[in-house]
Amino acid sequence: MIEIESAFQREIESIDVFQDAVALLREHDIAVALCSSLASPYEVVMKVLLPELDFARTGVKHGCYV
Template sequence: MTHSLGLREAADNLGIQVAPIRMIEIEGALQRELDSIEVYQDAVEAFAILQDYGIAIALCSNLAAPYGPAVKALMPNHAAYALSYELGMMKPEPEIYRSACNELGIVPEHLFEGTTEVVMIGDSPRCDRDGPRTIGIHGFYFDRKGSGPIHDLKQFAEFVVNSPRDSHR
């Protein structure tokens, strides 16, 4: 997930020999999976709420290269993307969060000074809550199964737009 490689390049890079007919089958299965990707409805609603309030959205994800174009096509209105395969690093490395901030025109060093506020949410406590906090981003964890205070992205977006500044600390 830290290299911009397709299936064939990844196999070659790892020294894995795959018969040509088998590679065609694997690539077909991957394409079917890519074609089946959909954005969760709560994410669509959350993006709309945040955009209505003029809040810039960045997507920061540990992602294999074949998934990048599909994800970007499904979420084209983001101000920034920090994708592991493009940057050569993965969450929770601090530089991936800095890259997302830089793409938004935010100076990460100002986050600790309180002049700018950035919030992040995701489904990994380590990568989406704890990792961003190392550079001053207010990281939140959510669990779609309903355990924990945040269980969908629309709820999070409403929290963000209805919270007074600095209440996320």
């Protein structure tokens, strides 16, 4: 179990976004959204990487963030 948890932690730590791509999309008024069924540990990372997104949950099974 420790091996699985360690691999999962490495996966979480490897997440990154292309900030220049997000900036370019916004510069051209193209909305940025993230819809996902990811586990909450991923959500925590995305809140750090993309703090400008509204991370309020929608009323659906999977989270959608704009």
